[in-house]
Amino acid sequence: MYAFDYEDIQLIPNMCVVNSRSECNTFVTLGKHTFKMPVVPANMATVINEEISEMLAKGNYFYVMHRFNFDAVAFIKKMKSQNLITSISVGVKPQDYKLIEELTKLDLIPDYITIDIAHGHANSVKKMIAHIRNHMNDKTFIIAGNVATPQAVRDLEYWGADATKVGVGPGKVCITKLKTGFGTGGWQLGAIKWCSKAATKPIIADGGLRVNGDIAKSIRFGATMCMIGSLFAAHEESPGNNVTIDNVLFKEYYGSASEYNKGEKRYVEGKKELIQVRGKLMETYQEMEEDLQSSISYAGGKTLKAIKSVDYVILKTSNF
Ligand SMILES: NC(=O)C1=CN([C@@H]2O[C@H](COP(=O)(O)OP(=O)(O)OC[C@H]3O[C@@H](n4cnc5c(N)ncnc54)[C@H](OP(=O)(O)O)[C@@H]3O)[C@@H](O)[C@H]2O)C=CC1
Numbered sequence: 001m002y003a004f005d006y007e008d009i010q011l012i013p014n015m016c017v018v019n020s021r022s023e024c025n026t027f028v029t030l031g032k033h034t035f036k037m038p039v040v041p042a043n044m045a046t047v048i049n050e051e052i053s054e055m056l057a058k059g060n061y062f063y064v065m066h067r068f069n070f071d072a073v074a075f076i077k078k079m080k081s082q083n084l085i086t087s088i089s090v091g092v093k094p095q096d097y098k099l100i101e102e103l104t105k106l107d108l109i110p111d112y113i114t115i116d117i118a119h120g121h122a123n124s125v126k127k128m129i130a131h132i133r134n135h136m137n138d139k140t141f142i143i144a145g146n147v148a149t150p151q152a153v154r155d156l157e158y159w160g161a162d163a164t165k166v167g168v169g170p171g172k173v174c175i176t177k178l179k180t181g182f183g184t185g186g187w188q189l190g191a192i193k194w195c196s197k198a199a200t201k202p203i204i205a206d207g208g209l210r211v212n213g214d215i216a217k218s219i220r221f222g223a224t225m226c227m228i229g230s231l232f233a234a235h236e237e238s239p240g241n242n243v244t245i246d247n248v249l250f251k252e253y254y255g256s257a258s259e260y261n262k263g264e265k266r267y268v269e270g271k272k273e274l275i276q277v278r279g280k281l282m283e284t285y286q287e288m289e290e291d292l293q294s295s296i297s298y299a300g301g302k303t304l305k306a307i308k309s310v311d312y313v314i315l316k317t318s319n320f
C-alpha cells in the first residue's frame, strides 16, 4: 500500500450546488445522537475537562471526557441531572472493571464509553468490551481503540465495539514512532483509508490533524469523526497550565503517556509542548464549521456525504 499523510493529498472540487456556504450542513450521526460537527477534542487531561465537556454537550457537540484523576460517577450524575449526553473513557485495569459495575448498579449508564489504550488490538480490550456488554447490554455505545490495521478494526467490531478509533502514534505530542518503531505516524491518512475499507461501523480518525482542511480529508478517506488534540489544546478555557514567555501566553499540551500525565517515567510514549493560546474554544469551533461548510461546497454538495466521494491527487512533494 502507498503510504500517504494529510499533507500529501489534495481534494479536487466539483461543481458548486449552493448559493452560500451557510447552506452546507456539517451534522454527523454517531450512534443514537446527531452532533453539529464531525470533530471531538482528544480525551486528554490538557485538552478537555468537566467544564468543557458540559459546554460542548450543551452546544450539541460530541465530547469524550478523559479518564485521569476523574470522578466518573459524580460527572455522570451531574450531566444526567441536566439531561446532557454522557461520554466517558475507561482503561482496562481492575478499577475500570469496578467503575462499569458501579455505574450499572447506580443506573448511571453513559451514552458513550471509549476504551482508551495505546495498543487497542488486544485481549484486554476484548475482555473490557464483553464486561461492558454483560453489564450494560446495548444501552451504551462503545468506541474502542486505538488501532492501526484492518484486522484490528474487524476484530474490535467482532468483539462488539460500535466504533473503532484509528491512530497509533500520529499525535503531535506522541513519541511512539521514535521509541518503538511502530505506528501510523507519517501515514495516518493512509491508515484511515486502509482501515475504513475493512470497517462496517464508524471509524474515528485520531491524531495527526494539523489544519482544519484535514477534517475534510479524514472524511474523504472514511472517517465518521475526527479526534483532535493539538488544535483544541490551546484556548483560554483549556485545562493545560498557562506559561507566559515574552508576554505571549502559551498552554502546556502533554501526552497521556508522558511522564507529566503518568507521574512516573515508566513506558513513556508522550512528550510536552507549549502551544500559543489562540482565543476562545467556541471561536475555533465556529471557524472549523465555516471551513468544513466550504469543504462541502467545494465537494459539490450540501452535506458531509458529498466529501466522501470526491476525487483527489497525491502530490509529488508535500504542499507544506
Ligand atoms: N494513540 C496513540 O498512539 C497512543 C495513545 N496513548 C494514550 O496514552 C494513555 C495511556 O495508554 P496506555 O499505556 O495503554 O494505558 P494504561 O496505562 O491504562 O495501560 C493499559 C494497560 O495496557 C498495558 N499496555 C499498555 N501499552 C501496552 C502495549 N504496547 N502492549 C501491551 N500492553 C500494553 C498496560 O500495562 P503496562 O503499562 O504494564 O504495559 C496496562 O495494563 C491512553 O490515553 C492512550 O490513549 C499512548 C500511547 C500511544
Ligand SMILES: Nc1nc2c(ncn2[C@@H]2O[C@H](COP(=O)(O)O)[C@@H](O)[C@H]2O)c(=O)[nH]1
Pocket: 042, 043, 044, 146, 167, 168, 169, 170, 171, 172, 173, 174, 175, 176, 206, 207, 208, 209, 227, 228, 229, 230, 231, 254, 255, 256, 257, 258, 269, 270, 271
Ligand atoms: N503516542 C502517544 N499518543 C498520544 C499520547 N497522548 C495522546 N495521544 C494521542 O494523540 C492524539 C491527539 O493527537 P493530535 O495530533 O491531534 O495532537 C490523542 O487523541 C491520542 O490518540 C501519548 O502520550 N503518546
